[in-house]
Amino acid sequence: MEEIKRAAAPHAMLFPFPCSGHINPTLKLGELLHSRGVRVTFVNTEHNHERLLRRSALRGREGFRFESVPDGLENADRRAPDKTVRLYLSLRRSCRAPLVALARRLVPRVTCVVLSGLVSFALGVAEELAVPSFVLWGTSACGFLCTLRLRQLRQRGYTPLKDESYLTNGYLDTPIDWITGMPPVRLGDISSFVRTVDPTSFALRVEEEEANSCAKAQGLILNTFDELEPDVLDALRDEFPRVYTIGPLAAAMHLRVNPGPSAGLSLWEEDASCMAWLDARQAGSVLYVSFGSLAVLSLSQLAEFAWGLAGTQRPFLWVVRPGLVAGDRGMEALPSDFLEETENRRLIVEWCAQEQVLRHPAVGGFLTHSGWNSTTESIWAGVPMVCAPGFADQYINSRYVCGEEEWGIGLRLDEQLRREQVAAHVEELMGEGSKKGEEMKRNAAKWKARAEAATAPGGSAHENLERLFEVLRLDEE
Numbered sequence: 001m002e003e004i005k006r007a008a009a010p011h012a013m014l015f016p017f018p019c020s021g022h023i024n025p026t027l028k029l030g031e032l033l034h035s036r037g038v039r040v041t042f043v044n045t046e047h048n049h050e051r052l053l054r055r056s057a058l059r060g061r062e063g064f065r066f067e068s069v070p071d072g073l074e075n076a077d078r079r080a081p082d083k084t085v086r087l088y089l090s091l092r093r094s095c096r097a098p099l100v101a102l103a104r105r106l107v108p109r110v111t112c113v114v115l116s117g118l119v120s121f122a123l124g125v126a127e128e129l130a131v132p133s134f135v136l137w138g139t140s141a142c143g144f145l146c147t148l149r150l151r152q153l154r155q156r157g158y159t160p161l162k163d164e165s166y167l168t169n170g171y172l173d174t175p176i177d178w179i180t181g182m183p184p185v186r187l188g189d190i191s192s193f194v195r196t197v198d199p200t201s202f203a204l205r206v207e208e209e210e211a212n213s214c215a216k217a218q219g220l221i222l223n224t225f226d227e228l229e230p231d232v233l234d235a236l237r238d239e240f241p242r243v244y245t246i247g248p249l250a251a252a253m254h255l256r257v258n259p260g261p262s263a264g265l266s267l268w269e270e271d272a273s274c275m276a277w278l279d280a281r282q283a284g285s286v287l288y289v290s291f292g293s294l295a296v297l298s299l300s301q302l303a304e305f306a307w308g309l310a311g312t313q314r315p316f317l318w319v320v321r322p323g324l325v326a327g328d329r330g331m332e333a334l335p336s337d338f339l340e341e342t343e344n345r346r347l348i349v350e351w352c353a354q355e356q357v358l359r360h361p362a363v364g365g366f367l368t369h370s371g372w373n374s375t376t377e378s379i380w381a382g383v384p385m386v387c388a389p390g391f392a393d394q395y396i397n398s399r400y401v402c403g404e405e406e407w408g409i410g411l412r413l414d415e416q417l418r419r420e421q422v423a424a425h426v427e428e429l430m431g432e433g434s435k436k437g438e439e440m441k442r443n444a445a446k447w448k449a450r451a452e453a454a455t456a457p458g459g460s461a462h463e464n465l466e467r468l469f470e471v472l473r474l475d476e477e
């Protein structure tokens with residue numbers, strides 16, 4: 001029998017898709033590996049590397065280094081409306097050889113490659129280096145399962161849609177009740193990628209391909225925990241023999257690496273004024289509003305959110321990052337009369353330390369786009385949510401957040417945004433005397449405790465992380 005021996009120096013090369021939603025969890029995983037003696041080389045694209053260097057956010061140290069490879073993108077492409085697609089294609093085209101060359105230069109030698117989703121081409125890098133590969137797929141387990149099932153949805157004719165009218169004629173409400181591991185959901189809940197009329201839809205094909213290619217990796221790592229998505233995980237484990245559910249990563253980091261280096265590799269400067277502003281607010285009174293690192297709002301959506309917030313009479317902290325508004329605009333796009341009207345009870349910043357903000361006692365609710373990192377951070381902080389999904393897995397995440405049979409910790413806004421509903425949902429979530437609000441707060445406290453238990457010693461996520469450490473230390477030379 002082939003002898004399996006321990007690697008003298010396990011050395012993981014980590015390469016996330018270059019956006020915050022992928023960099024953040026990958027970095028946390030890197031910190032966790034490093035805390036257990038694994039050497040880590042974290043590879044950013046040169047573009048992000050330089051951005052981070054300018055802000056001195058890169059702090060390499062013994063056993064944890066940052067490196068970079070070119071993303072191959074022309075500068076003009078960085079502001080194009082389809083910049084994420086261009087980036088995806090460019091990485092695929094131009095990054096494999098530089099990654100292999102980088103890995104070959106590293107000492108001690110790289111013993112495994114860890115990728116986020118959307119960079120499956122780099123599985124080939126691990127193959128060339130003859131080392132095991134792991135994929136940290138950055139969505140919920142239910143998001144991953146839905147993405148895997150896009151193929152069947154296509155084969156059964158649910159998507160692409162026959163014509164544009166199917167987007168609004170109720171067709172998206174078609175029940176999908178045949179996905180093992182999931183409760184009946186609406187077709188529209190599955191993913192934004194089913195909402196296409198294009199039979200050659202690039203996004204649909206890419207998502208499908210990327211999720212299915214995870215089967216080629218030695219392990220699938222998910223930022224979730226077993227108690228949160230038990231049925232989905234059972235179904236996934238039938239297809240993927242090695243699934244490591246190690247989340248919420250924010251909680252695991254807090255427990256295992258703190259006090260230690262901050263997990264912050266924010267691509268934007270965090271505004272430090274938030275904490276003092278929150279300190280001056282009453283417990284549970286503030287609504288935190290953020291739509292993550294990729295969402296782009298139309299001017300009319302921006303206005304509905306703004307006037308909805310104005311309508312609540314509550315204090316709110318809103319992250320309006322550069323580029324949040326169509327036309328590559330940010331705060332300057334906010335209506336001036338809205339700014340005047342809410343001046344005494346709001347703080348608007350370009351970016352903040354979101355995990356810290358969510359865990360601040362003043363924060364009592366989160367108006368979110370339901371990105372998975374934000375969702376897990378909110379679960380860990382015990383903060384209930386108003387959900388405004390708009391892309392990819394955000395629909396299915398919000399379905400689970402809001403489902404009373406599932407997590408019961410949120411309310412979802414209609415797809416046709418209305419300021420009245422924004423205000424009404426926030427009030428229902430946070431207002432005193434709201435029965436539903438009280439129930440969601442109780443559920444949020446329950447899930448917070450479960451998230452903490454899962455990541456604590458003896459908990460499911462803690463043990464899975466230990467298993468992952470063990471596997472990484474095995475060297476099958």
Ligand code: UDX
Nearest residue numbers: 020021024292293294319351352354371372373374392
């Ligand atoms: C992307 C996809 O859009 C999302 O659907 C998928 O689930 C993950 O990848 P993104 O849209 O950026 O992510 O959202 P999210 O997953 O919530 O990640 C945003 C990250 O940025 C979070 O970790 C959050 O803490 C951080 N953030 C956000 C900040 O640190 N500061 C801010 O001000 C806002």
